[in-house]
Amino acid sequence: MHRLCYNIEVPKKESVALEKFLITGGVKLKGEVTISGAKNAAVAILPATLLADGPCVIENVPNISDIAVITRILSDMGAEIRYLDKTTIEINTAGVASHIVPYEMTKQLRASSYFMGAMLGRFGKAKVSLPGGCDLGARPIDQHLKGFSCLGADCTIEHGMVNIEARNLTGSQVYFDCNSVGATINVMMAAVKASGLTVIENAAKEPHVVDMANFLNSMGADIMGAGTDVIKIRGVGRLRGACYSVIPDQIEAGTYMVAAAITRGDVLIRNVIPKHLEPIITKLERIGVCVDQFDESVRVWVPDRRKFECTSIKTMAHPGFPTDMQPQIAALLCLAEGTSIITEGIFDNRFKYADELMRMGADISVDGKVAVIQGVEALTGAPVRATDLRAGAALVLAGLAARGCTEIEDIYHIQRGYEDMEGKLRGLGARIALKRSAVSMVSSAV
Ligand code: EPZ
Numbered sequence: 001m002h003r004l005c006y007n008i009e010v011p012k013k014e015s016v017a018l019e020k021f022l023i024t025g026g027v028k029l030k031g032e033v034t035i036s037g038a039k040n041a042a043v044a045i046l047p048a049t050l051l052a053d054g055p056c057v058i059e060n061v062p063n064i065s066d067i068a069v070i071t072r073i074l075s076d077m078g079a080e081i082r083y084l085d086k087t088t089i090e091i092n093t094a095g096v097a098s099h100i101v102p103y104e105m106t107k108q109l110r111a112s113s114y115f116m117g118a119m120l121g122r123f124g125k126a127k128v129s130l131p132g133g134c135d136l137g138a139r140p141i142d143q144h145l146k147g148f149s150c151l152g153a154d155c156t157i158e159h160g161m162v163n164i165e166a167r168n169l170t171g172s173q174v175y176f177d178c179n180s181v182g183a184t185i186n187v188m189m190a191a192v193k194a195s196g197l198t199v200i201e202n203a204a205k206e207p208h209v210v211d212m213a214n215f216l217n218s219m220g221a222d223i224m225g226a227g228t229d230v231i232k233i234r235g236v237g238r239l240r241g242a243c244y245s246v247i248p249d250q251i252e253a254g255t256y257m258v259a260a261a262i263t264r265g266d267v268l269i270r271n272v273i274p275k276h277l278e279p280i281i282t283k284l285e286r287i288g289v290c291v292d293q294f295d296e297s298v299r300v301w302v303p304d305r306r307k308f309e310c311t312s313i314k315t316m317a318h319p320g321f322p323t324d325m326q327p328q329i330a331a332l333l334c335l336a337e338g339t340s341i342i343t344e345g346i347f348d349n350r351f352k353y354a355d356e357l358m359r360m361g362a363d364i365s366v367d368g369k370v371a372v373i374q375g376v377e378a379l380t381g382a383p384v385r386a387t388d389l390r391a392g393a394a395l396v397l398a399g400l401a402a403r404g405c406t407e408i409e410d411i412y413h414i415q416r417g418y419e420d421m422e423g424k425l426r427g428l429g430a431r432i433a434l435k436r437s438a439v440s441m442v443s444s445a446v
Contacts, residue, residue, distance in 0.1 A: 018409070018436070018437050019411050019412065019415075019434060019435065019436050020407055020408055020409050020411060020434075020435045020436075021396060021399070021406075021407070021408040021411050021414075021422060021432055021433070021434060021435075022405060022406075022407055022432065022433045022434075022435050023381070023396065023399035023400060023402075023405065023406045023407075023408070023430070023431065023432045024381070024404070024405050024406075024431040024432075025263075025379075025381055025399055025400055025401055025402040025403060025404065025405075025406065025431075026401075026402075026403060027263060027265075027400070027429050027430055027431055028263050028264055028265040028266070028429070029259055029260050029263045029265035029266075029267050029400070029425070029428040029429055029430060030265050030266055030267065030428060030429055031267060031268070031427060031428045031429065032267070032268040032269075032270055033256050033267060033268075033269055033270065033424050033427060033428055034270045034271050034424075035248045035249055035252050035253045035256070035269060035270065035271045035272055036060070036062040036063070036064075036087070036248070036249055036252060036271075036419040037059075037060035037061050037062045037087065037245075037246035037247070037248065037249060038062070038207070038208050038211065038246055038247050038248060038249040038250065038251075038252075039062055039064060039066060039067075039249055039251075039252075039416075039417045040111075040181070040206070040208040040249075040251075040324075041207070041208035041211040041212065041246050041247055041249075042058070042061050042062055042067055042070075042246045043066055043067065043070055043109070043111035043114065044111065044114050044185045044208065044212050045058060045211070045212060045215050045244065045246060046058065046061075046067070046070045046071065046074065046089070046091065047070065047074070047111075047114040047115050047117075047118040047189075048114070048118055048189055048212065048215060048216060049074075049079070049091040049093050049241075050074075050079075050093045050096060050115075050118040050119060050121075050122045051118055051121050051122055051189060051192065051193065051216070051219065051239045052093065052219050052239050052240060052241045052242065053094065053238055053239065053240060053241070054092070054094070054240050054241030055080075055090055055091065055092040055094075055241045056090070056091050056092075056219070056241045056242055056243070056244070057084065057088065057089070057090050057091075057241075057242075057243040057244075058088070058089050058091065058243075058244055058245075058246065059087065059088045059243070059244065059245040059246065060087055060088075060245045060246040060247075060248075061087050061088065061089050061246055062087070062246075062249065062252075062417075062419045063086055063087060063419045063420065064415065064416060064417055064418065064419050065412070065415050065416050066109050066111060066416045066417060069105050069108055069109055069112075070109075070111065070112075071089065071091075072105055073101060073102060073105045073106065073112070073115070074091065074093065074096075076102050076105070077093075077096045077098060077101065077102070078093075078095040078096040078097060078098070079091055079092065079093040079095065079096050080092040080093075080095060092241075093122075096122075099119045099122075099123040099125045099126050099127060100127040100128075101115040101119065101126070101127065101128040101129070103129045103160075103161070106128060106129045106131065106132070107129055107130075107131070107132040108132050108133075109131065109132055109133050109416070110131045110132065110133025110134070110139065110182065111131070111133070112128065112129070112131045112132070113128070113131040113141055113144060113182055113186060114182070114185060114186060114189070115128045116128045116144060116148070116162060116164060116186055116190075117144075117148075117185070117186035117187065117188070117189030117190045118189050119164075120148060120151075120153060120164055120166065120169065120189070120190040121169070121189050121190045121191075121192055121193040121194075122193070124165065124166050124167070124168075124169060125163075125164060125165040125166070126162070126163075126164045126165075127161055127162070127163050127164075128161065128162050128164075129160055129161050129162070130157065130160050130161070130162060134388035134389050134390075134413075135349070135352075135387075135388060136347035136348070136349055136350050136388065137347050137348025137349035137350070138348055139347075141162070141182070141183075143176050143177060143178060143180045143183035144180070144182060144183045144186045144187070145162070145164075146174070146176075146177075146183075147174045147176070147183055147186065147187035147190070147200070148164055148166070148186075148187070148190055150172040150173065150174045150187075151166065151169045151170060151171070151172055151174075151187070151190055151191060151194050151198065152166045152167070152168060152169055152170045152172070152194075153165060153166035153169065153190070154166070168195065169190060169191075169193060169194035169195065169235070170194055170195050170196055171191060171194045171195060171196030171197045171198040171233070171234070171235055172194075172196075172198055172199075173198075173199050173201070174187055174191075174198060174199065174200045174201065175201045175202060176200070176201070176202040176203065177202075178202075179202060179204050179317040180204055181204040181206050181208070181209060181317075183204075184200060184203045184204040184209050184231070185204075185208075185209060185212050187200055188200070188209075188212060188213060188216065188223065188226075188231065188233060189212075189216070191233040191235065192216050192221040192222075192223070192233055192235060192236065192239065193235055193236070193237075193239070194233075194235040195235050196234070196235055197232060197233070197234050197235075198232070198233040198234075198235070199230065199231070199232050199233075200230065200231040200232075200233070201229065201230055202229060203225075203226075203228070203229055203230060203231045204317060204318070205227050205228065205229070205317065205318045205319065206317070206318040207247055207250055207273070207276045207318065208247070209226055209227070210226045210227040211246065211247045212226075213226030213227075213231070214226070214244075215242070215244045216239070218242040218243075218244050219239040219240055219241070219242045220236055220238070220239050220240050220242075221233070221236060221239060222234040222235075222236055247273060247276070248271045248272050248273055248276075250272070250273070250276040250277055250280075250322070251322065251324045251325060251390075251417075252417075252418060252419075253269055253272045253276075253277055253280075253298070254277060254280040254322070254325045254328065255325070255328050255393050255397070255418070256269050256300075256424070257269060257277070257280060257281075257284060257289075257291070257298065257300045258284070258325075258328045258329060258331065258332050258397050259396075259397055259400060259425065259428070259430075260289075260300035260301065260302075260428075261284060261287070261289040261300055261302055261308075261332055262331060262332050262335065262397050262398075262400060262401040263400050263401055263430075264302040264306075265300075265301070265302070265428070265429075266299070266300075266301035266302075267299070267300050267301070267428060268297055268298075268299050269297060269298050269299075269300065270296065270297045271296060271297070272296060272297060272298055273296070274293045274294075274295075274296075274298060277298065278319065279318075279319060279320060279321045279322065280321070280322070280325055280329075281293070281298070283311065283313060283321060283329060284300070284329075284332075286309065286311050287308050287309050287310075287311055287332065287333070287336060288302070288306050288307065288308050288309050288336075289301075289302055289308075290302065290303065307336075307337050308332065308333075308335055308336035308337065308375070309336055309337060309338070310333065310336045310337060310338035310339055310340040310373075310375060311333070311336070311340055312340065312341040312342070312343075313326070313329060313333075313340070313341070313342050313343070314342075314343040314345050315342075315343070315344050315345045315346055315350075316345045316346070317346070320345070323344065323345070323346040323347060323350065324390050325390075326342060326344060326350060326390070327350070327353045327390045327391050327393065327394035328390065328393055328394050328397055329342070330342055330353070330354075330357070330364070330371065330373060330394060331357065331362075331394040331395075331397040331398045331401075332397070333373045333375070334357060334362040334363070334364070334373055334375065334376060334379060334398065335375060335376065335378070335379065335401060336373075336375045337375050338374075338375055339372060339373065339374055339375075340372075340373040340375070341370065341371070341372055341373075342370070342371045342373065343369060343370050344369045344370075344371075345369070348369070350390075351364075351366040351371050352387040352388065352391055353387060353388075353390075353391035353394050353395065354366050354371060356384040356385060356386075356387065356391070356395055357379075357384075357394070357395070357398055359382045359383075359384055360379040360380055360381065360382045360384065360398050360399075360402055360406065361376055361378070361379050361380045361382075361402075362376060362379060362398070363375075363376055378401075378402070378403055379398050379401055379402040379403070380402055380403050380404055381399060381402045381403065381404030381405040381406040381407075382402075382406060382407075383406075383407045383409070384399075384406060384407070384408055384409070385408070385409040385410050386408055386409065386410045386411055386413040386414055387410075387413070388413055389413050389414060389416050389417045389418075390417075391413070392408065392410070392411060392413045392414035393414060393417075393418065393421075395408050396408065396414065396421065396425070396432075399432075400425070400430055400432075407435075411434075422434050
């Protein structure tokens with residue numbers, strides 16, 4: 001019997017489990033927390049096992065609902081999935097014969113787009129529904145399709161499905177018009193089996209792009225330059241199964257760093273790669289937070305009576321300040337003295353959390369891609385709603401610091417990308433509980 005996922009269920013269609021976090025703020029977080037594997041690496045590496053002609057063992061896989069969806073899709077396609085322990089998965093995709101990826105699941109997450117590159121590399125064709133994921137404004141896939149076309153594939157979109165077919169995938173020059181993590185990873189997957197040399201220019205340099213290249217190389221691919229603007233991929237005839245460990249999640253780590261800072265606590269954050277945290281550390285220290293770096297951990301603490309300083313932040317592609325940390329640092333800046341400016345350099349609409357923070361007494365005004373934050377003395381607990389994954393994380397952080405009780409709805413967004421957040425925070429002394437009430441969806445008469 002192959003367990004599909006360890007203990008996270010993919011939300012069932014017929015009933016929506018209304019889960020909420022209840023947080024009573026004011027506790028200084030103390031102690032140690034261990035970071036899980038990187039969501040944005042794992043959601044790419046698991047589909048990439050389709051490229052292997054033998055079983056793969058992937059370690060340090062985060063126990064989150066996005067992974068449950070990915071493993072469910074792979075299983076529905078005929079892959080054999082076996083959990084060897086809570087974070088280690090054995091995947092054998094030899095039994096996958098179809099190049100079509102089921103619709104219902106793929107629409108739930110952005111990472112479903114990775115099945116395009118993996119199937120193209122495996123079968124020379126793919127039929128995948130347009131991806132879903134956090135609503136952060138326009139999230140086109142034109143650069144993905146541009147890259148596939150450069151490799152000789154025909155790409156069409158009909159009835160919400162992306163149809164990609166290539167008689168022969170042939171290595172080529174691919175120049176991205178914008179820095180795209182997804183397009184870089186997707187074209188890498190298609191190119192590893194293309195004949196000849198592919199050169200990707202203006203490639204994304206995020207740690208999870210490098211992790212993906214390392215995984216593909218562990219299967220026998222020939223990829224050089226990942227982590228720089230130019231990635232060279234020499235196609236190979238076959239890729240073998242491999243055993244690989246996912247890197248730690250830099251964004252989860254950054255989130256707990258802000259949790260320690262915003263509660264003026266003292267926390268040791270284990271299983272990190274400090275180099276991946278540099279842009280976050282720089283900004284936290286500028287705000288007045290102390291960060292001690294060790295080989296695989298960081299200690300985050302705030303001296304007594306230290307006031308947080310306002311600052312300006314512009315989110316950029318790596319190694320700039322990561323957009324996925326923008327809502328979290330905004331929550332901290334709500335309590336900094338003076339006026340802070342946040343410019344969102346990646347997505348069109350990543351300030352939806354601002355209205356929710358204002359219900360807690362924050363002073364934020366948003367104009368397009370710029371938020372102006374006037375620091376306030378304190379936040380107060382309130383009923384709020386998670387609008388997306390990182391927005392939800394920001395509301396948790398604000399709740400930890402706020403006076404009184406905060407109730408956060410729609411936490412399924414948070415559970416997509418954070419493993420056992422309430423358990424990890426409770427382990428640091430936070431007063432957080434999960435409140436669960438299920439209602440069945442009443443199918444409308446019309
Ligand atoms: C990945 O999304 C991450 N998701 C996002 O994390 C992250 O915010 C983003 O990279 C940037 O780092 C996953 O890895 C599953 P992009 P992705 O392609 O690949 C535009 C989280 O919170 N663009 O780098 O979709 C796009 O609209 C999530 O963990 C095109 O115009 O991001 C955006 O403005 C949220 N055409 C910018 O590029 C394309 O074909 C960056 O997008 C592709 C992207």
